[in-house]
Amino acid sequence: xxxxxxxxxxxxxxxxxxxxxxxxxxxxxxxxxxxxxxxxxxxxxxxxxxxxxxxxxxxxxxxxxxxxxxxxxxxxxxxxxxxxxxxxxxxxxxxxxxxxxxxxxxxxxxxxxxxxxxxxxxxxxxxxxxxxxxxxxxxxxxxxxxxxxxxxxxxxxxxxxxxxxxxxxxxxxxxxxxxxxxxxxxxxxxxxxxxxxxxxxxxxxxxxxxxxxxxxxxxxxxxxxxxxxxxxxxxxxxxxxxxxxxxxxxxxxxxxxxxxxxxxxxxxxxxxxxxxxxxxxxxxxxxxxxxxxxxxxxxxxxx
Amino acid sequence: xxxxxxxxxxxxxxxxxxxxxxxxxxxxxxxxxxxxxxxxxxxxxxxxxxxxxxxxxxxxxxxxxxxxxxxxxxxxxxxxxxxxxxxxxxxxxxxxxxxxxxxxxxxxxxxxxxxxxxxxxxxxxxxxxxxxxxxxxxxxxxxxxxxxxxxxxxxxxxxxxxxxxxxxxxxxxxxxxxxxxxxxxxxxxxxxxxxxxxxxxxxxxxxxxxxxxxxxxxxxxxxxxxxxxxxxxxxxxxxxxxxxxxxxxxxxxxxxxxxxxxxxxxxxxxxxxxxxxxxxxxxxxxxxxxxxxxxxxxxxxxx
Numbered sequence: 001x002x003x004x005x006x007x008x009x010x011x012x013x014x015x016x017x018x019x020x021x022x023x024x025x026x027x028x029x030x031x032x033x034x035x036x037x038x039x040x041x042x043x044x045x046x047x048x049x050x051x052x053x054x055x056x057x058x059x060x061x062x063x064x065x066x067x068x069x070x071x072x073x074x075x076x077x078x079x080x081x082x083x084x085x086x087x088x089x090x091x092x093x094x095x096x097x098x099x100x101x102x103x104x105x106x107x108x109x110x111x112x113x114x115x116x117x118x119x120x121x122x123x124x125x126x127x128x129x130x131x132x133x134x135x136x137x138x139x140x141x142x143x144x145x146x147x148x149x150x151x152x153x154x155x156x157x158x159x160x161x162x163x164x165x166x167x168x169x170x171x172x173x174x175x176x177x178x179x180x181x182x183x184x185x186x187x188x189x190x191x192x193x194x195x196x197x198x199x200x201x202x203x204x205x206x207x208x209x210x211x212x213x214x215x216x217x218x219x220x221x222x223x224x225x226x227x228x229x230x231x232x233x234x235x236x237x238x239x240x241x242x243x244x245x246x247x248x249x250x251x252x253x254x255x256x257x258x259x260x261x262x263x264x265x266x267x268x269x270x271x272x273x274x275x276x277x278x279x280x281x282x283x284x285x286x287x288x289x290x291x292x293x294x295x296x297x298x299x300x301x302x303x
Numbered sequence: 304x305x306x307x308x309x310x311x312x313x314x315x316x317x318x319x320x321x322x323x324x325x326x327x328x329x330x331x332x333x334x335x336x337x338x339x340x341x342x343x344x345x346x347x348x349x350x351x352x353x354x355x356x357x358x359x360x361x362x363x364x365x366x367x368x369x370x371x372x373x374x375x376x377x378x379x380x381x382x383x384x385x386x387x388x389x390x391x392x393x394x395x396x397x398x399x400x401x402x403x404x405x406x407x408x409x410x411x412x413x414x415x416x417x418x419x420x421x422x423x424x425x426x427x428x429x430x431x432x433x434x435x436x437x438x439x440x441x442x443x444x445x446x447x448x449x450x451x452x453x454x455x456x457x458x459x460x461x462x463x464x465x466x467x468x469x470x471x472x473x474x475x476x477x478x479x480x481x482x483x484x485x486x487x488x489x490x491x492x493x494x495x496x497x498x499x500x501x502x503x504x505x506x507x508x509x510x511x512x513x514x515x516x517x518x519x520x521x522x523x524x525x526x527x528x529x530x531x532x533x534x535x536x537x538x539x540x541x542x543x544x545x546x547x548x549x550x551x552x553x554x555x556x557x558x559x560x561x562x563x564x565x566x567x568x569x570x571x572x573x574x575x576x577x578x579x580x581x582x583x584x585x586x587x588x589x590x591x592x593x594x595x596x597x598x599x600x601x602x603x604x605x606x
Contacts, residue, residue, distance in 0.1 A: 002387075003415045003417055005392075006380075009396050010415070012400075013396065014410040014411065024377075024411045031412060031427075031429075032412070033413050035425060037416060037418055037420060037423070072329065076338040076425050078340055084305075089312060090312075093312050093316065097315075108317065108327045108329060109327035110313070111336050112309050112310055112313070113340060115340055117342070117421045117423075118421075122336075122338060122379050124336060
């Protein structure tokens with residue numbers, strides 16, 4: 001039994017229309033819930049200020065993918081001896097406080113536990129949308145443009161940097177430590193995007209979510225996928241790295257589809273067109289003019 | 304640093320009026336969040352069906368203490384190897400499903416994690432109230448009657464029964480395993496009670512919460528505190544047990560105050576008057592006609 005099996009079982013307990021974009025919508029409110037656990041989602045010695053922010057931001061990214069405005073959150077924390085030190089908690093609360101200001105959100109309530117187990121942070125974020133209109137995964141239309149915000153793969157390179165697989169790089173590490181959820185962009189594209197998802201599982205994997213939910217094929221041109229200057233410097237030496245960057249996760253950028261007439265608007269929003277919606281299913285990748293298909297979770301199989 | 308210190312720090316991040324009865328109210332909606340963690344709140348070999356129900360019911364009890372109607376919940380679960388077995392998950396989901404039916408609630412969404420740590424269940428429950436009217440902790444008035452639902456101490460005796468400190472008793476164990484949150488009662492007393500709390504920390508401890516929040520003294524007559532027939536049989540042999548039963552927790556009954564004119568109505572609701580609201584502060588206990596004061600978390604100091 002894996003996570004997908006469990007989710008499939010749980011879905012039977014819910015109305016199917018609630019489960020959208022890792023967030024659910026109810027009477028104009030958007031709810032998301034993401035748990036971060038020590039050793040699974042972060043390392044024991046991580047900075048508590050950043051940890052607090054990350055716990056909020058992975059949820060804010062789900063709110064962004066709906067085009068909603070974040071409003072409130074509930075916080076459940078289980079701390080252990082290492083974390084219940086005064087300085088740890090002060091830093092953690094400073095992180096919450098700074099992001100409350102940055103994203104204009106307020107703590108509603110929660111639960112606090114001291115135990116011997118791993119530090120566990122459970123955030124439920126509540127956002128609002130006007131008239132119940134939200135971005136969804138299931139509206140991509142054939143001939144729509146496939147677009148992405150920011151740059152892809154920096155967070156993955158941050159992880160490699162921490163592991164020592166590439167030279168230490170502050171920029172990559174900061175992208176890994178602290179996502180920048182695209183809340184403002186989500187609201188801007190609310191009325192033009194036909195589908196949207198935030199990239200947490202990896203660009204191709206999340207593109208596949210849109211493809212499956214919309215009943216279309218998402219064609220992505222790898223050469224068009226935007227990368228940072230730092231990443232570009234690495235890619236000159238090792239072009240093969242890009243294949244990994246587009247399947248790795250934790251980018252927390254928005255991937256969305258729009259009708260072609262909005263092409264100029266997308267550029268104004270600093271987003272990049274990386275492909276097109278086609279008839280078919282799954283994800284299709286173009287690389288140096290060649291078409292690759294047969295998407296699997298960890299990469300592409302050449303045909 | 305203990306849990307109360309952390310909560311005090313977190314309160315600074317929130318509007319004070321949100322924190323009420325372990326639940327918070329926002330635009331007619333009530334939100335509660337309680338996390339259950341293996342080895343802290345339940346034993347590793349516990350029945351997964353009961354565990355699912357308990358995770359919902361501790362939250363339902365918070366909803367009940369507001370006089371609200373539970374509607375939806377979000378569920379975050381971190382499972383480990385022991386729990387990701389098919390039969391474990393099937394039982395867990397059966398428990399959720401049965402209580403969805405019993406309490407007319409629906410799953411909205413959530414998060415699922417497989418890890419090596421303790422089983423962790425985080426529930427956010429959403430309830431609704433009409434016109435934003437909720438039961439609160441801060442409204443007890445001098446001369447109000449102090450009332451309690453059901454019987455007190457059975458859950459504590461269930462824990463003693465599991466530990467082998469008293470003879471095994473199915474009734475006590477079931478009260479420990481599976482609380483019966485007083486959702487219907489909460490709605491019935493919504494318009495007559497001046498304050499309300501659900502008893503999770505222990506009768507005297509939770510009475511102290513009302514006293515502190517309302518700026519009054521809560522006087523409780525220990526001899527009037529209702530106990531079950533099974534508990535009564537034990538008390539005949541060991542009368543001193545009652546002192547422990549009224550400070551132990553996990554009763555998930557409602558403790559509330561009402562103006563004296565509602566005395567008859569309270570009896571119709573199968574609730575018991577156990578004391579009176581007085582001028583002063585804290586909790587005062589009457590036992591066999593003698594007044595005891597000086598409430599501490601784990602018991603009373605004779606004066």
